[in-house]
Every structure is written in C-alpha cells, then in structure tokens.
Amino acid sequence: MANGTAQNSITLRTDAWWISPLITAIVLGSFGIYSTWRAFSNVDFLVQPYLSPFYSPYILASWWPFSPALLILWAPLGFRATCYYYRKAYYRSFFLAPPGCAVKPLAKEGSYTGESKFPFIIQNIHRYFFYAAGVVLFFLWVDAFHALWFADGFGIGLGTIILFVNVLLLSMYSLSCHSFRHLVGGKLDVFSKCPTRFRLWEKVSGWNENHMLWAWVSLFSVALADLYIFLLAKGIITDVRFI
Amino acid sequence: MSVAKLRIYRGDSDGGQEVEYEVPVEEGTVVLDAIHFVQANYDGDLAVRWNCKAGKCGSCSAEINGMPKLTCKTRLDTLPLDKPITVHPLKTFPIIKDLVTDVSWNYEVRKKIPPFKYPEDTDWKMQQVDVERSQEFRKCIECYLCQDVCHVLRNHNKKNEFFGPRMMIKIAELEMHPLDIEDRKEMLREAAGIGYCNITKCCTDVCPESIHITDNAIIPLKERVADTYFDPLQWIIAKVKGS
Numbered sequence: 185m186a187n188g189t190a191q192n193s194i195t196l197r198t199d200a201w202w203i204s205p206l207i208t209a210i211v212l213g214s215f216g217i218y219s220t221w222r223a224f225s226n227v228d229f230l231v232q233p234y235l236s237p238f239y240s241p242y243i244l245a246s247w248w249p250f251s252p253a254l255l256i257l258w259a260p261l262g263f264r265a266t267c268y269y270y271r272k273a274y275y276r277s278f279f280l281a282p283p284g285c286a287v288k289p290l291a292k293e294g295s296y297t298g299e300s301k302f303p304f305i306i307q308n309i310h311r312y313f314f315y316a317a318g319v320v321l322f323f324l325w326v327d328a329f330h331a332l333w334f335a336d337g338f339g340i341g342l343g344t345i346i347l348f349v350n351v352l353l354l355s356m357y358s359l360s361c362h363s364f365r366h367l368v369g370g371k372l373d374v375f376s377k378c379p380t381r382f383r384l385w386e387k388v389s390g391w392n393e394n395h396m397l398w399a400w401v402s403l404f405s406v407a408l409a410d411l412y413i414f415l416l417a418k419g420i421i422t423d424v425r426f427i
Numbered sequence: 428m429s430v431a432k433l434r435i436y437r438g439d440s441d442g443g444q445e446v447e448y449e450v451p452v453e454e455g456t457v458v459l460d461a462i463h464f465v466q467a468n469y470d471g472d473l474a475v476r477w478n479c480k481a482g483k484c485g486s487c488s489a490e491i492n493g494m495p496k497l498t499c500k501t502r503l504d505t506l507p508l509d510k511p512i513t514v515h516p517l518k519t520f521p522i523i524k525d526l527v528t529d530v531s532w533n534y535e536v537r538k539k540i541p542p543f544k545y546p547e548d549t550d551w552k553m554q555q556v557d558v559e560r561s562q563e564f565r566k567c568i569e570c571y572l573c574q575d576v577c578h579v580l581r582n583h584n585k586k587n588e589f590f591g592p593r594m595m596i597k598i599a600e601l602e603m604h605p606l607d608i609e610d611r612k613e614m615l616r617e618a619a620g621i622g623y624c625n626i627t628k629c630c631t632d633v634c635p636e637s638i639h640i641t642d643n644a645i646i647p648l649k650e651r652v653a654d655t656y657f658d659p660l661q662w663i664i665a666k667v668k669g670s
C-alpha cells in the first residue's frame with residue numbers, strides 16, 4: 185500500500201510547476217490548430233520557386249478529392265506524435281499523466297495502463313514513422329534546392345534561406361531521434377567489434393542530448409516557412425531577393 | 428543568522444500531522460542538519476534515516492517542499508525561507524515512523540531480475556567503450572527517489588506490474604554488458620512492465636546522481652523490446668542473419 189497517511193493533496197510543491205505544462209499545451213495546441221487549418225485549406229502553398237513544407241512532396245492524384253497535404257502529413261505528424269520527447273510533452277500537458285513531478289495525475293488511481301495497452305502501445309512503431317518522415321525529408325531537401333531556381337535563373341531569396349534553415353533543423357530533429365540512435369548502434373552490446381557504428385552512435389548520442397531543442401525549433405521553423413509562403417501567396421508581403 | 432521554519436511530518440501508519448520547528452540557517456546548512464537540530468533541541472524521538480551525510484549512501488531521502496530529494500544534499504539557502512519548508516516521508520512506500528519509510532519492496536523486486544550470466548569460456552578482458560554505458564548505471568546509490576516520484580508506483584500503485592526506474596537501470600546495466608548472455612526482454616515486457624513507463628522523465632529529474640535514466644536506460648530498453656515484439660522488419664533481418 186502506498187503511504188496514504190501523508191500528502192493526500194494534489195501536491196505539496198510550492199514552486200510554479202504548472203507553468204511548463206501550460207506553455208507546452210498552448211504552443212502545441214496553437215501549432216495543431218494552425219497546421220490543421222493550413223493542411224485542409226488547399227490554397228496559398230505554392231509561390232514559385234517556393235513550396236510550403238506542409239504540401240511537400242506535392243502529389244496531384246485524380247482519385248483524391250481532398251487537400252494533397254493530407255496524403256503526406258500523416259508521416260511527419262505520426263513521427264512527432266510517437267516521438268519520445270513529444271510523448272513526454274503531451275502526456276504531461278494534455279493528459280496530465282502526470283502534469284508535473286510529484287503532482288497528482290488526472291486519471292483515477294490505478295486506472296492507468298500507460299504504453300502497455302491500446303492505444304498507446306502503438307508508440308512502439310515510432311521507427312516506422314522515422315522511415316516515412318525520412319522520405320518526406322528527402323523531398324524537402326529537393327524543394328530547398330529547387331528554391332534556388334527562379335524564373336530568371338539562379339537566385340537566393342529570403343524564402344530560399346527560410347526553406348534551407350527549415351530543412352536543416354528538420355534534419356537535426358530526425359538525426360537526433362532515439363530510435364535512430366538505437367538503430368545505428370545503440371542495440372549493440374559490444375561496440376569495439378563495430379567501430380564505425382560506435383562512432384555513428386556517439387555522434388547521434390551527442391545530437392540526441394538536444395533532441396528536445398531540435399523538436400521545438402524545427403516545429404517553429406516548419407510553421408514559419410509555411411506562414412512565409414502563405415503571406416507571399418496572399419500578396420501581404422513580397423519576397424526579398426539577395427541574388 | 429536567519430531562521431527557517433520547518434514543518435516536519437510526525438506520525439506512523441495510524442496517521443500523523445506536520446509539526447513546526449524553528450531552526451537556525453548558517454551558510455551550508457542542509458535540511459538534514461536542520462532535522463538533527465530538531466532532534467538535539469526539541470524532539471529527540473524524531474525518526475530519520477541517514478548514514479553518510481555526503482550524498483552517497485542513499486538513506487536520507489524525503490520530500491522537501493513536495494519534491495523528492497536527499498535531505499543531506501538540499502541546502503536551506505536554495506529554498507524560499509519566507510514560507511515554512513515542508514519535510515515529509517516518501518509517499519510511495521509505507522511509513523514506519525516520521526521520515527522513515529519501509530523501502531523493502533525494492534529489494535524484493537531487485538531479486539526478480541536475472542543476474543549476470545556469462546559463457547563458460549569467458550575471456551574476461553573487456554574494452555572500456557564496451558562497459559562505459561553500464562558504468563553510468565552503477566553510480567546508483569539506491570536512494571529510491573526515482574521510485575518514489577514515478578507516478579506509476581506513487582499514484583497508481585502498480586507495484587505488482589511495474590518494477591520502477593531504478594530497476595530499469597539495473598536491467599539496462601546487465602543487458603548492455605558486453606559479456607552478459609541472459610535475455611531479459613520478455614521479462615522487461617511482462618513482469619517488469621516497461622510499457623507502463625510513459626517516459627515523462629520525473630525519475631531523471633530527481634536522480635541525485637544525474638543518471639540519464641530515461642534517455643540512456645528506459646528508452647534504449649523500449650527500443651530493444653520493440654526489436655523483438657513490434658518490428659516485423661527486425662524479425663526478417665534476424666531470420667536472414669540466423670540462416
């Protein structure tokens with residue numbers, strides 16, 4: 185039996201433990217609303233030579249009556265939804281399971297099954313979303329290089345830089361993934377027999393220490409890249425050409 | 428010299444309440460010093476478990492202002508002294524008296540982990556790179572702060588289903604050992620209940636030895652379990668390699 189005689193309150197913590205889950209909920213919630221609206225809107229995502237990351241790769245299929253973004257967004261969305269970092273973030277801020285350390289969770293005592301049962305047992309296939317998101321990432325790199333070719337030839341605009349920064353940050357997010365860390369070498373018990381994999385594992389482990397940072401900055405960059413192209417398409421701003 | 432107000436939980440399995448004491452604060456005074464001051468000057472029968480007063484024996488765990496901490500490593504000048512400081516026993520384990528709880532459940536669970544197993548003809552030479560990962564986990568001082576804060580044990584009382592973070596690092600230490608040949612994956616998934624952990628990272632937050640419990644032990648173990656139970660691609664690779 186847990187020690188029920190002391191601390192029956194929600195928590196005895198006196199610090200502002202609720203700030204962090206609150207901010208996470210607001211930011212993740214805002215991103216969710218913004219990206220859903222943009223994914224369904226099916227307009228203002230292409231201003232040559234820039235293509236919004238929400239619509240890349242751009243698939244035009246006659247049999248698909250909805251926004252083409254919906255054909256591909258499941259991959260990066262699933263990748264983030266099953267990401268070990270985001271799991272922590274949304275379990276704490278949306279499911280309050282628990283909202284903070286040594287703070288009472290929302291779920292009734294004992295009712296919790298975590299990731300041992302449906303639906304959250306599905307989190308175990310995170311690596312497959314890593315593969316799928318890798319394919320999308322490849323197309324985002326293609327888009328970034330495509331953004332160097334304007335109607336009048338080679339050039340660099342603010343949009344080009346934004347798309348390159350975005351794909352770079354997204355790449356760091358993918359390369360610092362826990363599943364990738366496992367696949368490159370983490371699964372080995374004897375590193376000394378596989379020196380190349382050991383070196384790779386060391387590199388990925390270094391990036392992985394900042395996985396949370398890459399998760400956030402790449403989330404912002406992908407939304408900002410889309411917003412920039414949306415504003416261009418709407419004619420609210422005009423692109424700045426450097427070359 | 429300033430003065431701090433301490434509200435220490437006094438009681439046993441029949442119940443109890445906080446009792447307020449005033450203690451002097453000098454530079455470097457830790458909560459355990461304050462508790463000893465109370466023992467020496469007010470209530471000699473205040474029960475507290477301690478041994479090294481150096482953050483190494485893991486005996487003096489308690490909940491200070493609601494957070495699981497070592498009382499010998501928590502300086503009073505790091506806490507807000509304008510309000511009384513609460514000191515409670517670990518919530519997750521049955522209270523014996525005042526700040527002393529019965530943590531024997533942990534030792535029982537520990538016995539369920541299959542020990543190190545090596546092949547008959549073992550060559551005992553090992554490379555540093557191969558044992559380094561396990562060495563991080565050997566820093567554990569068995570303070571059980573991580574077991575205390577883990578909501579699976581603390582709030583949902585899943586002591587029959589989940590071994591807890593301290594045991595996860597013990598399993599990781601053995602599983603990642605270059606010479607160990609025991610397979611603990613089935614146990615991890617079933618008896619040890621790794622699926623119950625939702626990687627909300629409170630164990631890592633409270634560990635006084637700064638062991639990366641989630642990133643370096645639980646997540647890599649979850650990935651190893653995924654290899655065996657949730658990844659058809661890995662099954663095929665294992666089949667091909669095996670034949």
Ligand code: SF4
Pocket residue numbers: 573576577578579591592623624625626627628629630631641645
């Ligand atoms: S990360 Fe897992 S083991 Fe650690 S406290 Fe959270 S649920 Fe418990």
Ligand code: SF4
Pocket residue numbers: 485566567568569570571572573574592593596630633634635636637638640
């Ligand atoms: S892992 Fe850290 S918090 Fe847990 S028992 Fe060991 S030293 Fe204490």
Ligand code: FES
Pocket residue numbers: 263266267268269270310314357358360361362363364395
């Ligand atoms: S763990 Fe975050 S992307 Fe894989």
Ligand code: FES
Pocket residue numbers: 477478479480481482483484485486487488497498499500
């Ligand atoms: S008294 Fe030994 S760890 Fe605190």
